[in-house]
Amino acid sequence: MSRSYAQYCPLARALDVVGDRWAMLVVRELSFSPKRFTDLEQRLDGIAPNLLSRRLKELEAAGVVDRRRLDPPAAATVYELTEKGRGLETAMFELAKWGIGFLGAFEGGEAFNLEWLIPALEEMADRDAARGVWEVYEFRIDDASFWVRVEDGDVTVRAGRAAEKVDLLVETDLETFLGIGFGTIVPEDAAAGGRTRITGDAAKAEKALDILAPVRRIFSRA
Amino acid sequence: MSRSYAQYCPLARALDVVGDRWAMLVVRELSFSPKRFTDLEQRLDGIAPNLLSRRLKELEAAGVVDRRRLDPPAAATVYELTEKGRGLETAMFELAKWGIGFLGAFEGGEAFNLEWLIPALEEMADRDAARGVWEVYEFRIDDASFWVRVEDGDVTVRAGRAAEKVDLLVETDLETFLGIGFGTIVPEDAAAGGRTRITGDAAKAEKALDILAPVRRIFSRA
DNA sequence: CTGCATCCGCTTCGATACTG
DNA sequence: CAGTATCGAAGCGGATGCAG
Numbered sequence: 001m002s003r004s005y006a007q008y009c010p011l012a013r014a015l016d017v018v019g020d021r022w023a024m025l026v027v028r029e030l031s032f033s034p035k036r037f038t039d040l041e042q043r044l045d046g047i048a049p050n051l052l053s054r055r056l057k058e059l060e061a062a063g064v065v066d067r068r069r070l071d072p073p074a075a076a077t078v079y080e081l082t083e084k085g086r087g088l089e090t091a092m093f094e095l096a097k098w099g100i101g102f103l104g105a106f107e108g109g110e111a112f113n114l115e116w117l118i119p120a121l122e123e124m125a126d127r128d129a130a131r132g133v134w135e136v137y138e139f140r141i142d143d144a145s146f147w148v149r150v151e152d153g154d155v156t157v158r159a160g161r162a163a164e165k166v167d168l169l170v171e172t173d174l175e176t177f178l179g180i181g182f183g184t185i186v187p188e189d190a191a192a193g194g195r196t197r198i199t200g201d202a203a204k205a206e207k208a209l210d211i212l213a214p215v216r217r218i219f220s221r222a
Numbered sequence: 223m224s225r226s227y228a229q230y231c232p233l234a235r236a237l238d239v240v241g242d243r244w245a246m247l248v249v250r251e252l253s254f255s256p257k258r259f260t261d262l263e264q265r266l267d268g269i270a271p272n273l274l275s276r277r278l279k280e281l282e283a284a285g286v287v288d289r290r291r292l293d294p295p296a297a298a299t300v301y302e303l304t305e306k307g308r309g310l311e312t313a314m315f316e317l318a319k320w321g322i323g324f325l326g327a328f329e330g331g332e333a334f335n336l337e338w339l340i341p342a343l344e345e346m347a348d349r350d351a352a353r354g355v356w357e358v359y360e361f362r363i364d365d366a367s368f369w370v371r372v373e374d375g376d377v378t379v380r381a382g383r384a385a386e387k388v389d390l391l392v393e394t395d396l397e398t399f400l401g402i403g404f405g406t407i408v409p410e411d412a413a414a415g416g417r418t419r420i421t422g423d424a425a426k427a428e429k430a431l432d433i434l435a436p437v438r439r440i441f442s443r444a
Numbered sequence: 445c446t447g448c449a450t451c452c453g454c455t456t457c458g459a460t461a462c463t464g
Numbered sequence: 465c466a467g468t469a470t471c472g473a474a475g476c477g478g479a480t481g482c483a484g
Contacts, residue, residue, distance in 0.1 A: 002474095002475080003457090003458095003474085003475095005247065005268075005333075006267075006268070006331075006332050006333060007247075007267075007332055007333045007334070007338065008325070008328050008332040008333065008334045008338070009250075009318075009321075009333075009334075009335070009338035009339070010318040010319065010320075010321035010322045010324075010325055010338070010339070010341055010342055011246070011247070011250055011314055011317055011318040011321055011338070011341070012247060012321070012338070013321040013322075013324040013325055014317045014318060014320050014321030014324065015246060015247070015317075015321075016324070017321070017324055019241075019243070019246075020475095021241070021475085021476070022476095024233070024237060024241075025227065025229075025233070025234060025237070028231075028233055036446075036447090037446065037447050037448075038445085038446060038447075041447095045228075045229075046227075046228070046477075046478090047476095047477085048476065048477050048478065048479095049447080049448060049449085049478095050448075050449065050450080050476095050477095051475090051476065051477080052447095052448090053447075053448055053449085062324070076445095076446070076447095077446080077447075084323065087320055087323075088320050090316050090320075091313060091316035091317040091319070091320050092233055093316075094312050094313035094315075094316045094317075095233055095236045095237075095313040095316075095317070096231075096232040096233040096236060097232065097313070098232075098236050098309055098310050098312075098313050099231075099232035099233055099234070099235040099236030099237075099239070100232045100235075101306065101309075102232075102235040102236065102238070102239055102284070103230070103232055103235055106230050109228075110228050110229055110230040111227075111228060111229045111230065111231075112229070112230045112231075113229075113231070116229065116230070116231035116232070116233070116234070117231070117232070119232055119233070120232055224455090224456075225455075225456090225476085225477090242456090243456085243457070244457095258465080258466080259465075259466050259467065260465060260466070260467095263466095268458085269458085270457070270458050270459065270460090271459095271466085271467065271468085272457090272458090272459095272467085272468070272469080272470095273456090273457065273458075274467090275466085275467060275468075298465070298466085299465090299466070299467095
């Protein structure tokens with residue numbers, strides 16, 4: 001473990017646990033789904049393997065992360081969040097919302113994962129456009145997926161598959177999805193080009209696009 | 223600035239700004255009130271002055287902290303949070319709530335400030351005891367103060383003086399306050415010993431004690 | 445192939461001393 | 465009071481190697 005702040009303070013204690021470099025980003029990754037060592041190494045570009053190893057041990061010792069060995073056929077070790085680790089999600093969410101203000105335009109050259117933008121999707125959704133709408137959307141982009149619950153002006157966005165029945169399912173690849181986000185691809189073209197499959201009502205798809213549209217602001221380069 | 227994670231992710235961006243050692247604790251201190259360099263140095267026991275200097279510059283550059291020079295009579299520089307900095311409070315609050323689980327019993331030997339426990343006071347307050355109660359309490363302990371708003375089962379605790387009219391004002395010193403928290407001092411004795419001044423109804427004081435009592439759990443050494 | 449351990453150069457941190 | 469200067473220690477990043 002790294003040097004403690006030695007303060008009898010809840011915030012300092014939290015930072016003793018997840019305040020070290022990379023620690024909270026490890027938790028972020030595991031908050032989307034359990035992962036293997038090499039998965040983490042790949043998604044946390046630039047982390048040294050020994051450091052990742054150390055962080056996982058520290059987080060395990062603190063009861064935040066659990067190490068689970070899979071059965072022989074899939075001989076692998078996966079790391080996943082414990083209940084305590086999942087308790088950190090609210091705080092990470094708030095921190096991420098605050099971080100939106102520092103995002104700036106996406107210029108490339110930085111690592112990127114769709115799941116990382118989920119707090120931004122939720123924070124920036126157009127609540128007015130969502131008024132009177134009660135629906136659940138699911139998006140599948142390459143391997144990743146997220147879903148959106150719209151409840152009359154209230155919008156929730158979460159990683160993973162929707163547990164409930166979805167009214168609209170959008171399947172596409174990352175390039176197309178970002179293209180729509182950037183505004184360089186018109187949704188109709190994406191659908192026509194066969195790179196996007198929409199299961200559900202076209203009107204619903206348009207409404208979904210309206211609700212999520214403000215996210216484009218963070219991509220804008222003008 | 224320190225090394226960036228180089229990820230297009232709101233959380234990583236937030237950590238680029240306040241993820242370095244001591245950075246968030248500097249913000250925590252300023253969230254209670256504006257402070258001078260030496261005040262911060264003292265309350266962040268163990269921080270090196272050059273590091274504090276760096277952090278303040280970085281936070282100022284990021285627009286989180288503002289440096290303000292006071293007029294000649296009080297020749298001093300004070301640091302305070304900007305609007306953006308104050309926006310971090312929610313996230314810090316959530317992080318602190320999560321950190322309560324790692325607090326453990328207070329054994330001494332660690333730095334301590336009453337204000338640090340405010341998230342714990344709020345989180346652990348007895349909502350059932352607060353049902354049907356609509357009141358505002360203010361506590362003044364040595365130089366520090368905090369206030370509690372009880373609204374029929376809803377309890378809010380904040381640092382500083384209450385803006386509204388208070389129904390109960392408790393003034394005491396830290397030793398006595400902690401003694402009551404530890405359970406080593408009975409409130410009646412504290413009042414009788416003249417070390418505590420209570421302005422307001424005795425019945426209200428007792429109710430306040432009931433509502434805030436669960437905090438004792440984190441002090442308990444048994 | 446996964447999950448690390450080791451080594452090494454570099455960056456950041458921490459403690460003390462010192463100055464406008 | 466509000467920092468800057470200095471320097472040793474610790475932590476980090478990148479490359480490589482290796483065992484299960």
